[in-house]
Amino acid sequence: MTASTTATGVAFDAQGQASDEQRRNLAMQALVRDLAATGAAQLESCVRCGQCANACHFYVTTGDPKYTPIRKLRPLEQAYHRHVGPFAPLFRLFGIVPRVTAAELEEWEQLLFDSCTMCGRCTLACPMGIDIADLVKQSRHAMFAAGLIPDRLELMDRTTKLWGSPATPSEDFADIIREAGTQFGVAMKIDEPKADYLITVAPAELTEHTKALADAAKVLNALGVKWTYHSDGFEASNIGYLNGDIALQETMTRKLIDAAIKIGAHTLVLPECGHAYGAARWEAGRWYGDKLPVRVIHMTEFLDEAVTSGRIKLKKVGQSASFHDPCQLGRRGGVIKAPRNILAALGVEVKELADAGTVGWCCGGGGGVVSNKRADPLRYRVFEMKRRQVEDAGADRFVTACGQCRITLNLGASKYKWDRKAESLLELVADNLIA
Amino acid sequence: MELLQFARGPALTVALAVFAFGALWRLLGVLLLERRGVYSAPRPGAPSIFASALAGIIGKMWPHATFLKQSLFPVLNGYLFHLGLAISVLLFAPHILFIKSISGLSWPALPSNLVYGIAVVTAVSLVAALVHRLTDPVLRLISRADDYVSWMLTFLPVVSGIAAVSHIGARYETLLAVHILTVCALLVWFPFGKLMHAFLFVVSRGETGIRFKHRGADI
Numbered sequence: 231m232t233a234s235t236t237a238t239g240v241a242f243d244a245q246g247q248a249s250d251e252q253r254r255n256l257a258m259q260a261l262v263r264d265l266a267a268t269g270a271a272q273l274e275s276c277v278r279c280g281q282c283a284n285a286c287h288f289y290v291t292t293g294d295p296k297y298t299p300i301r302k303l304r305p306l307e308q309a310y311h312r313h314v315g316p317f318a319p320l321f322r323l324f325g326i327v328p329r330v331t332a333a334e335l336e337e338w339e340q341l342l343f344d345s346c347t348m349c350g351r352c353t354l355a356c357p358m359g360i361d362i363a364d365l366v367k368q369s370r371h372a373m374f375a376a377g378l379i380p381d382r383l384e385l386m387d388r389t390t391k392l393w394g395s396p397a398t399p400s401e402d403f404a405d406i407i408r409e410a411g412t413q414f415g416v417a418m419k420i421d422e423p424k425a426d427y428l429i430t431v432a433p434a435e436l437t438e439h440t441k442a443l444a445d446a447a448k449v450l451n452a453l454g455v456k457w458t459y460h461s462d463g464f465e466a467s468n469i470g471y472l473n474g475d476i477a478l479q480e481t482m483t484r485k486l487i488d489a490a491i492k493i494g495a496h497t498l499v500l501p502e503c504g505h506a507y508g509a510a511r512w513e514a515g516r517w518y519g520d521k522l523p524v525r526v527i528h529m530t531e532f533l534d535e536a537v538t539s540g541r542i543k544l545k546k547v548g549q550s551a552s553f554h555d556p557c558q559l560g561r562r563g564g565v566i567k568a569p570r571n572i573l574a575a576l577g578v579e580v581k582e583l584a585d586a587g588t589v590g591w592c593c594g595g596g597g598g599v600v601s602n603k604r605a606d607p608l609r610y611r612v613f614e615m616k617r618r619q620v621e622d623a624g625a626d627r628f629v630t631a632c633g634q635c636r637i638t639l640n641l642g643a644s645k646y647k648w649d650r651k652a653e654s655l656l657e658l659v660a661d662n663l664i665a
Numbered sequence: 666m667e668l669l670q671f672a673r674g675p676a677l678t679v680a681l682a683v684f685a686f687g688a689l690w691r692l693l694g695v696l697l698l699e700r701r702g703v704y705s706a707p708r709p710g711a712p713s714i715f716a717s718a719l720a721g722i723i724g725k726m727w728p729h730a731t732f733l734k735q736s737l738f739p740v741l742n743g744y745l746f747h748l749g750l751a752i753s754v755l756l757f758a759p760h761i762l763f764i765k766s767i768s769g770l771s772w773p774a775l776p777s778n779l780v781y782g783i784a785v786v787t788a789v790s791l792v793a794a795l796v797h798r799l800t801d802p803v804l805r806l807i808s809r810a811d812d813y814v815s816w817m818l819t820f821l822p823v824v825s826g827i828a829a830v831s832h833i834g835a836r837y838e839t840l841l842a843v844h845i846l847t848v849c850a851l852l853v854w855f856p857f858g859k860l861m862h863a864f865l866f867v868v869s870r871g872e873t874g875i876r877f878k879h880r881g882a883d884i
């Protein structure tokens with residue numbers, strides 16, 4: 231690992247000993263391999279109207295045009311036009327589209343990892359419907375192949391390969407579950423041979439948010455269903471999905487789905503984590519075909535079903551709350567009503583942020599950005615915007631349904647000595663269950 | 666050969682051929698790439714693929730209110746010159762006559778004076794789009810040669826058309842020949858640059874419509 235700067239002064243990390251030419255070639259192979267019809271049609275359609283810029287929190291909070299979403303796709307566009315597109319031979323012959331260089335990839339590391347949370351707000355704003363967030367994800371595959379990702383993310387990648395989770399070795403998982411049960415006084419189920427519900431977790435729940443482990447258990451116990459945590463498949467925040475490491479994405483996906491199949495679960499419940507939803511709900515079938523043998527749902531959907539069907543009863547909390555929609559759950563996942571149903575069942579009046587639901591702003595830490603120290607200054611700018619929106623909404627509480635969003639927002643809060651905290655929706659439900 | 670004869674004859678024939686083959690080549694080149702499957706169960710109640718694609722194509726015609734506030738000028742000006750171009754090309758009597766002469770198809774025209782006015786507004790709107798591109802820091806950074814070439818080759822037929830109709834600058838036949846030649850240049854360039862969005866927007870928006878409606882998400 232080396233931390234370096236490009237000739238233009240942009241910091242980048244590089245992994246491995248490959249030469250510039252080798253890195254470039256590895257990236258190109260990955261870029262070209264990934265380009266299927268959808269991405270190609272979208273790369274062909276851009277009219278350079280610039281409307282995506284105003285949708286991106288990194289452009290809006292810095293005013294620096296280099297953060298314009300479509301610009302983040304430059305290496306991908308070049309690779310496409312030189313090697314895949316219908317006029318590739320012409321473009322190569324006349325040098326109309328230049329080669330992607332290693333220096334360019336090094337410079338783009340920051341644009342693809344530090345200043346993109348894959349939140350998809352640009353996708354929503356683009357009049358041509360170009361799914362820039364998805365194409366950034368594709369670009370990350372190439373960056374990973376080239377050994378050009380932020381060291382912090384690469385460290386999480388290696389740890390996950392070694393441990394099965396970026397937070398803890400798999401062998402320790404059962405102990406963490408039991409300890410959380412003891413600490414919070416909740417009966418836990420771990421490694422049950424058969425269960426209908428497999429409950430999975432996010433890394434923060436194994437470290438600073440362990441109450442979430444007990445909160446989920448409390449709700450499941452109240453429902454009286456057969457459920458379990460399982461050491462074979464527990465880690466749902468798919469680091470491979472964030473880092474562009476497709477092989478790791480597959481490994482982590484298979485662990486979850488195979489564990490669910492092994493115990494005969496009909497439902498796999500994802501934790502309060504946005505990207506876990508993106509990876510497992512929409513992409514798991516990539517390795518299993520269209521029909522997954524198990525239903526994959528987010529904790530928020532699970533709670534909504536339990537509350538709406540009347541199978542659990544909640545105390546009325548009263549008060550008002552603003553809800554921060556995690557991008558992968560709301561804008562890119564279609565789960566917008568569910569958290570609001572739950573808040574309504576808690577008797578909480580929802581005071582919406584100025585931009586909420588589909589058009590809500592990202593917390594600034596998604597897509598691995600919160601784990602990438604180098605991106606802190608950018609992330610804090612986004613936090614300031616979010617804080618203003620929360621203050622303007624004037625609600626008593628500030629709730630979300632993603633542990634990573636909570637960490638990001640609470641890191642911002644402590645930096646700016648803001649006396650508000652982003653709360654977990656699951657926790658709010660668990661704390662107000664009528665037994 | 667007279668310039669006008671050349672423009673109407675071989676130049677236009679070649680330009681139309683390049684346009685047709687080039688556009689078809691590019692469209693097929695995109696559409697025939699491998700398609701990835703859909704990897705997940707749809708959100709219950711998700712519309713059909715066709716309805717989802719349509720939702721994308723139509724839904725993307727107008728921005729969400731929050732984006733419109735920030736992009737009011739490009740959105741409104743974009744509508745202005747797109748509509749202006751469509752009216753000038755399709756509802757001007759001499760154009761309809763020309764189309765009838767080669768295809769047999771015809772439809773009612775708008776009064777020529779009105780179309781003339783619309784063409785002038787279109788030209789002004791195109792100039793405004795260019796000024797915006799040259800002065801907005803985001804647009805300056807992301808614009809490619811294609812954006813300027815495509816602008817120029819769209820603008821020239823509009824101004825040469827206005828000049829021809831108003832007999833400004835030269836003999837009518839010469840002006841008409843120049844107008845047709847600028848259209849030929851536009852047709853030749855069309856398949857290679859961003860003007861292809863006139864066709865590709867259907868695919869691009871449609872694909873996004875399918876992806877997001879499948880998830881039960883907005884477009």
Ligand code: SF4
Pocket residue numbers: 275276277278279280281282283300355356357358359360362
């Ligand atoms: S909004 Fe869409 S079409 Fe416009 S510049 Fe961005 S990606 Fe291109």
Ligand code: SF4
Pocket residue numbers: 285286287288298299302345346347348349350351352353362363366592
């Ligand atoms: S996905 Fe989000 S962070 Fe990334 S470029 Fe688009 S708007 Fe910006």
